[in-house]
Amino acid sequence: MILYTLRCSHDHHFEEWFSNSADYDAKKEAGELKCPECGDTQVGKAIMAPKVAKAAAAPAPACMPGGAGGGCGGCAFAGQH
Numbered sequence: 001m002i003l004y005t006l007r008c009s010h011d012h013h014f015e016e017w018f019s020n021s022a023d024y025d026a027k028k029e030a031g032e033l034k035c036p037e038c039g040d041t042q043v044g045k046a047i048m049a050p051k052v053a054k055a056a057a058a059p060a061p062a063c064m065p066g067g068a069g070g071g072c073g074g075c076a077f078a079g080q081h
Helices: 021-030
Strands: 002-008 013-018 044-045
Touching: 002 021, 013 021, 021 044
Parallel strands: none
Antiparallel strands: 002 013, 002 044
16 A cells, blocks of 8 residues: 555645555546545645555564573573563
């Protein structure tokens, strides 16, 4: 997913999510983009830094008991739990 800042011909700015840049291109070509403020369909990308949604990070692996004391066996989280 990618978030674009869009601008209509009346200089209204708004944001909209797209699956990818091709999704934006297809919706623009089909005239499906519309300003929520005035309904203008003359919409294009505004100058911006696109925001890309990231997948959730995988959880850290569980520590495995090790060593004589049964604690962490030298993992990055040793002594923190």
